[in-house]
Amino acid sequence: MKKALLxxxxxxxxxxxxxxxxxxxxxxxxxxxxxVAPVYNWGGFYIGVDGGGASSHNCWTGGVPVVTSLGCHDAxxxxxxxxxxxxxxxxxxxxxxxxxxxxxxxxGSSTSAIGTFGGxxxxxxxxxxxxxxxxxxxxYAWNNVLWYAKxxxxxxxxxxxxxxxxxxxxxxxxxxxxxxxPFSTASETRWGGVVGTGIEFGFAPGWxxxxxxxxxxxGKHNLNFVSVPALGGGFLYTDGIKQDxxxxxxxxxxxxxxxxxxxx
Numbered sequence: 035m036k037k038a039l040l041x042x043x044x045x046x047x048x049x050x051x052x053x054x055x056x057x058x059x060x061x062x063x064x065x066x067x068x069x070v071a072p073v074y075n076w077g078g079f080y081i082g083v084d085g086g087g088a089s090s091h092n093c094w095t096g097g098v099p100v101v102t103s104l105g106c107h108d109a110x111x112x113x114x115x116x117x118x119x120x121x122x123x124x125x126x127x128x129x130x131x132x133x134x135x136x137x138x139x140x141x142g143s144s145t146s147a148i149g150t151f152g153g154x155x156x157x158x159x160x161x162x163x164x165x166x167x168x169x170x171x172x173x174y175a176w177n178n179v180l181w182y183a184k185x186x187x188x189x190x191x192x193x194x195x196x197x198x199x200x201x202x203x204x205x206x207x208x209x210x211x212x213x214x215x216p217f218s219t220a221s222e223t224r225w226g227g228v229v230g231t232g233i234e235f236g237f238a239p240g241w242x243x244x245x246x247x248x249x250x251x252x253g254k255h256n257l258n259f260v261s262v263p264a265l266g267g268g269f270l271y272t273d274g275i276k277q278d279x280x281x282x283x284x285x286x287x288x289x290x291x292x293x294x295x296x297x298x
Contacts, residue, residue, distance in 0.1 A: 074178035082287035109142035157197035178236035188228035226252035250279035
């Protein structure tokens, strides 16, 4: 009897279940949430440090009004400094403004092609101790990789010397100038233009490292050389100096704000 009742109940349930299933609404398909990936954000204020090397090509001319070549030389050395700027990002395009300043130690010399001092040829020497750049930028970003070009104004602080190869005596009991010491000097703050390019990699939220090359067009200036104080400090001659500078730097920047999220 009990077995008969159990079998009957089972058959009843089997008959009701399909009917209930037919009355239930169809199951709705839910799409999986869209995946997101971090996209590096190049926009915002940034500050950084830089260091590297540079070479300044300097060609001297003498004689006014007749100009005569005195020879050329490269002033080479290292530099270190920093930069501040602001960038705007529009899709993959990046635009910016930047100011960069570097302490430099570029030095070079060559023997003057004409003229003597103390009866023997002397050296013309160039030294650059500071470089500044004020530029606009335009670049294209592939997520955390940015290629950019830049251009604008450049400024250098230059010192120039005539270097004696012999012992030179000041007139009327003055102090002597020893061999290898300057007997004449001139200095200036020179303005020109710059173009450059670089590639920058974002390696952590807000942090990036770049390598950059810049060429500075500094033009030609005429400078009045005076004798060193030991020789009286008076006017000696005027030389023209044409200057170009090539710079290569490694830069580390921090951009405030970090990365943002964007959908695939």
